[in-house]
Amino acid sequence: MALVDLHLHTTNSDGTLTPSELVRLCASNGLRVISVSDHDSTEGLSEAREAAREFPGLELIPGVELSTDVPGAEVHLLGYFVDEEDAGFQRTLRGFREGRVDRARAMVERLNAMGLRISWDRVREIAGEASIGRPHIAQALVEAGYVRYSRDAFDRYIGRNGEAYVERPNVTPVDAVGILAANGALPVMAHPTYYDDASQEGDDRGLRHALEELKEAGLVGMEVHYKDYSSDQVARLAALADRLDLIPCGGTDYHALGNPGEPEPGAAGPPLSTVESLRRLKRERAVDT
Ligand code: AMP
Ligand code: FE
Ligand code: FE
Ligand code: ZN
Numbered sequence: 001m002a003l004v005d006l007h008l009h010t011t012n013s014d015g016t017l018t019p020s021e022l023v024r025l026c027a028s029n030g031l032r033v034i035s036v037s038d039h040d041s042t043e044g045l046s047e048a049r050e051a052a053r054e055f056p057g058l059e060l061i062p063g064v065e066l067s068t069d070v071p072g073a074e075v076h077l078l079g080y081f082v083d084e085e086d087a088g089f090q091r092t093l094r095g096f097r098e099g100r101v102d103r104a105r106a107m108v109e110r111l112n113a114m115g116l117r118i119s120w121d122r123v124r125e126i127a128g129e130a131s132i133g134r135p136h137i138a139q140a141l142v143e144a145g146y147v148r149y150s151r152d153a154f155d156r157y158i159g160r161n162g163e164a165y166v167e168r169p170n171v172t173p174v175d176a177v178g179i180l181a182a183n184g185a186l187p188v189m190a191h192p193t194y195y196d197d198a199s200q201e202g203d204d205r206g207l208r209h210a211l212e213e214l215k216e217a218g219l220v221g222m223e224v225h226y227k228d229y230s231s232d233q234v235a236r237l238a239a240l241a242d243r244l245d246l247i248p249c250g251g252t253d254y255h256a257l258g259n260p261g262e263p264e265p266g267a268a269g270p271p272l273s274t275v276e277s278l279r280r281l282k283r284e285r286a287v288d289t
Contacts, residue, residue, distance in 0.1 A: 001266040001267065002269030004033045006033070013038035015038070019047040022265070029265050032272065033060075033275045039065050041097065068176050075176075078249070103166050103168055116141065118137070186221065187220060221248065221278070222241050222247075222248070249270050252265055252266070
């Protein structure tokens with residue numbers, strides 16, 4: 001098990017554990033440094049921070065994850081050491097969360113038009129106060145018996161190329177990096193192999209180009225360790241990170257969605273030296289500004 005897991009979700013977005021439950025699980029899995037990185041929300045960080053106080057050996061890095069669509073794929077950007085007090089940034093996040101509501105409703109309408117009878121009210125109820133996302137729709141589809149597991153809903157209906165998928169409002173990866181950088185957060189590309197099909201299959205040319213462009217905009221790292229990456233994938237991404245001088249990050253992207261074999265916090269993650277590199281960079285930037 002890893003000592004560091006920098007990619008975790010809670011009930012403040014599409015995870016099913018509260019921040020306190022998540023922090024306790026991380027502590028019992030022996031983690032030393034974690035980042036709670038909810039989609040378009042920092043609302044869970046204060047509870048997570050409070051819960052982490054019970055575990056002096058566990059450090060919490062405040063994080064957030066922004067999502068963007070690119071043709072045929074998705075790019076997600078993590079932001080570490082995010083400044084939650086930044087009012088402009090919080091306004092931007094609120095805007096993104098509102099956009100998520102419209103988009104989720106449009107996906108439910110598409111599913112309804114396809115004859116899948118799930119109600120928008122139920123999806124909203126599942127999401128509660130959270131930053132709403134496709135896993136909430138997937139859960140409604142599981143409940144209604146249309147699919148067995150959450151991930152089947154993505155494979156069949158609401159994955160990036162699924163019939164009921166609806167794109168999000170137009171934010172580019174460069175925009176998202178800029179939003180994070182303006183906040184003072186350190187922007188890191190999440191799960192880089194989702195960038196395009198070629199990269200899934202081992203051809204990183206498109207990904208490399210995208211990373212180079214994002215680095216110009218302020219990207220400082222990329223995930224190298226992730227959920228279920230094989231050692232070959234990790235080695236390949238580590239070499240790419242090294243070549244582009246990006247900090248190799250990572251984590252499990254844990255959501256507690258109940259998919260079979262879902263890797264627990266700490267099942268994948270970077271070494272402690274990654275945290276040192278991120279901290280050093282954050283300190284240098286604080287001095288510069
Ligand atoms: P959204 O933020 O609404 O676009 O939903 C994206 C979220 O759906 C991701 O953060 C994951 O939690 C989840 N997700 C994306 N693809 C899959 C998949 N193939 N199987 C299961 N969950 C997925
Ligand atoms: Fe998610
Ligand atoms: Fe993601
Ligand atoms: Zn995530």
